[in-house]
Amino acid sequence: MLEVSRLTKWYGALIGIQDVSFDVEPGEVLGLLGPNGSGKSTTVKILTGLLRPTSGLVRLDGRNIADDLETYKAHLGYVPEEPHLYTHLTGPEYLRLVGRLRQIPDKRLDRKIDEFLQLLGIYDDRYQTLSAYSKGMRQKILIAAAVLHDPRLVILDEPFSGLDVSAARLLKAFVRALAEQGKVVLFSSHVLEVVEQVCSRVVILKEGRIVGHDSVANLRTMLQLPSLDAVFAALTAEEDVAGRLNGLLATMRA
Ligand SMILES: Nc1ncnc2c1ncn2[C@@H]1O[C@H](COP(=O)(O)OP(=O)(O)O)[C@@H](O)[C@H]1O
Ligand SMILES: [Mg+2]
CATH class of the missing domain: 3.40.50.300 (P-loop containing nucleotide triphosphate hydrolases)
Structure with missing residues (x-):
């Protein structure tokens, strides 16, 4: 394919x-x-x-x-090697940005983001900006961002x-x-x-x-x-x- x-x-x-x-x-x-x-x-x-x-x-x-x-x-969902992350955004803000670009309706998007954050074990960090995230936490956000629209x-x-x-x-x-x-x-x-x-x-x-x-x-x-x-x-x-x-x-x- x-x-x-x-x-x-x-x-x-x-x-x-x-x-x-x-x-x-x-x-x-x-x-x-x-x-x-x-x-x-x-x-x-x-x-x-x-x-x-x-x-x-x-x-x-x-x-x-x-x-x-x-x-x-x-x-396509893509996780780049050297991402340009908006480090002043929180994880959910970043995902919301990507989700809107992917034209996912707001309500559905918010629900998806909450679930992803919980499943990936980073829900408690949702008010922190990406600059404060560890490499693993950022990678979780990037992978969530890549699959948000079910590619x-x-x-x-x-x-x-x-x-x-x-x-x-x-x-x-x-x-x-x-x-x-x-x-x-x-x-x-x-x-x-x-x-x-x-x-x-x-x-x-x-x-x-x-x-x-x-x-x-x-x-x-x-x-x-x-x-x-x-x-x-x-x-x-x-x-x-x-x-x-x-x-x-x-x-x-x-
Ligand atoms: N923008 C670029 N300009 C010039 N050479 C490049 C560029 N990107 C990659 N290369 C060269 O192409 C080859 C393959 O690089 P790359 O695809 O980044 O390899 P890898 O991801 O396996 O480390 C290397 O020799 C690298 O130096
Ligand atoms: Mg490479």
């Missing part, structure tokens, strides 16, 4: 991603996994319509999203980075539950553990290219490696950490 075909993005003379293709079906959580700079955010931004690819296209239900971005965005598609960029254990556990379970409700879910992460816990399928990026694409279980079996960590290291041929550490220590002492 969401088809990504041969996306390439150049930033001037620098390559962002090259020839990236995959698709995602409702009920699936697809993980975009890769080290920093591998092209996850570039892919995600193209998928949200924020960035135009240099070539290639994204289709939803067979239609190029670029032909009618407005309709596409109405189906078919939920895309999250590094949603679990820097969260405390309890916020991470709840939000991971919520992401899985969204897929179980029949949504198309896609998120990026540089953390293998998270992808292993949450995703059904994984696309592994390195230097802007796909170097692995399969179910988590298959990738492991294929390479006969015990964990996705080992698969990842094999596929992306990570540099020799020990050698680098010695170099760093030597440089420090020099």
Whole structure:
């Protein structure tokens, strides 16, 4: 239902991603996994319509999203990696702003906001501004904001980075539950553990290219490696950490 075909993005003379293709079906959580700079955010931004690819296209239900971005965005919930939050607003004020942009009627919106805040365990903090929220509390608000209008598609960029254990556990379970409700879910992460816990399928990026694409279980079996960590290291041929550490220590002492 969401088809990504041969996306390439150049930033001037620098390559962002090259020839990236995959698709995602409702009920699936697809993980975009890769080290920093591998092209996850570039892919995600193209998928949200924020960035135009240099070539290639994204289709939803067979239609190029670029032909009618407005309709596409109405189906989409997005949690950005570096959100521009209005930190002087309280959580409910922020959600009300987003809900109105999504044209949710006021009464329904207020009810939804109250329920979300209670379910996410941040109701008691409702009079505090976002500037006083912890990273986990802000992320809860952002995820609530992304799903407030019950989108078919939920895309999250590094949603679990820097969260405390309890916020991470709840939000991971919520992401899985969204897929179980029949949504198309896609998120990026540089953390293998998270992808292993949450995703059904994984696309592994390195230097802007796909170097692995399969179910988590298959990738492991294929390479006969015990964990996705080992698969990842094999596929992306990570540099020799020990050698680098010695170099760093030597440089420090020099
Ligand atoms: N706005 C930009 N201008 C120039 N280069 C960019 C820009 N955004 C990303 N890049 C480059 O594109 C590559 C992929 O970046 P990104 O998609 O942010 O990776 P990731 O999210 O996996 O860390 C990197 O080499 C990065 O430096
Ligand atoms: Mg990124």
